[in-house]
Amino acid sequence: MDRMVGFIGLGIMGKPMAKNLVKGGCSLLVNDLNGDAVKELTDMGAQAATLKEIGEKCPVIFTILPNGAIVQSVLFGADGVAEGIKEGSVVVDMSSVTPTESKACAEKLASLGVDFLDAPVSGGEPKAIDGTLAFMVGGKQEAFDKMAPYFDIMGASALLVGGTGSGSVTKLANQVIVNLNIAAVSEALVLATKAGADPELVYKAIRGGLAGSTVLDAKAPLMIDRNFVPGGKISINLKDIKNVMSTAHDIDVPLPMSSQLLEIMQALKVDGHLEDDHGGIVQYFEKLAGVEVKRKEQ
Incomplete structure (x- = not known):
């Protein structure tokens, strides 16, 4: 070296x-x-x-x-x-x-x-x-x-x-998968919470099955703990998804789910959550459903 x-x-x-x-x-x-x-x-x-x-x-x-x-x-x-x-x-x-x-x-x-x-x-x-x-x-x-x-x-x-640019392309693909996974986890835990289930137990029950993922394990516990201290800010991930959409449009690739994700992040920006961890995406779905994801009091 x-x-x-x-x-x-x-x-x-x-x-x-x-x-x-x-x-x-x-x-x-x-x-x-x-x-x-x-x-x-x-x-x-x-x-x-x-x-x-x-x-x-x-x-x-x-x-x-x-x-x-x-x-x-x-x-x-x-x-x-x-x-x-x-x-x-x-x-x-x-x-x-x-x-x-x-x-x-x-x-x-x-x-x-x-x-x-x-x-x-x-x-x-x-x-x-x-x-x-x-x-x-x-x-x-x-x-x-x-x-x-x-x-x-x-x-x-x-x-x-x-060649040059391939790393950046791969990171864009990575960000699509990571952030859409976070959105899916958010939507699922909001559903479980509104239905009366303990989201922590729901997470523990599904993590060993096909729904289990690195994203689930990294973000679900933070959501349940209401811990949105940034490890990866929504602001940075919003920038990344904007780059995803710009690149996709340049090469004529429709990305309907990523475009929806972009609007979800824009809504979080308006609500003042831009500097939260991207696990804070859950707050968008919580606002829609009128519920907060957190463990049930024993």
């Missing part, structure tokens, strides 16, 4: 991922607008740096940022990474963006002699913390092989899906 590694974006996902890289022996230069998050990393031995300094000093650079526009600004804006980056470096963008945005980054960096991987992740904050994320990667095999040791530190699996 290269000695100096840049890491840009210390949010809910990025901060624990960066911490794992430090624990894994990487010398990290970090950058984020949140000074407290930067301090947490520097207290562990990382160094704070400007974007241009990261480009100058780090042959390996990771970004995980809220959207594609911010990725473009960080990489190619004034005093951005590209102003200092060296030929032969690798940039790995782990943000959830559109395939078009990933390809645009790859083309600009290629003109500078820099490889690019789009490598979004799945697993949420818990798996970011314990280093068991799943990476879906698009780009060149050689660059993927070079980054494999870093993926091993931050995740439990990493798969090169195809």
Whole structure:
């Protein structure tokens, strides 16, 4: 592995991922607008740096940022990474963006002699913390092989899906499945609650059957506990579903269920739930039914 590694974006996902890289022996230069998050990393031995300094000093650079526009600004804006980056470096963008945005980054960096991987992740904050994320990667095999040791530190699996943009396409598919699953769990538990059943016992009864899933196990207990502290914010997932619909429309793929999900998230935004965990999707169905999903008092 290269000695100096840049890491840009210390949010809910990025901060624990960066911490794992430090624990894994990487010398990290970090950058984020949140000074407290930067301090947490520097207290562990990382160094704070400007974007241009990261480009100058780090042959390996990771970004995980809220959207594609911010990725473009960080990489190619004034005093951005590209102003200092060296030929032969690798940039790995782990943000959830559109395939078009990933390809645009790859083309600009290629003109500078820099490889690019789009490598979004799945697993949420818990798996970011314990280093068991799943990476879906698009780009060149050689660059993927070079980054494999870093993926091993931050995740439990990493798969090169195809060329540039393939990782972002895979993440869009992932977000369709995850968020529609959350909506289905929400609808089912609201039905059970309104019918008089204890949603906690309903969850326990069905989790071992065909309805059981990672999403069910991750989100049903949080819904029942009324715990909507964000591990994956509705705001981020709303952005992802917007990207899903935009990409689908560009290639003439009708997505009727995802379009409904988009409107559900828009309604939650209007009701002030944008910063809740996406398990908070249940609140949309609760409002429709006039009921709250929670365990029955014994």
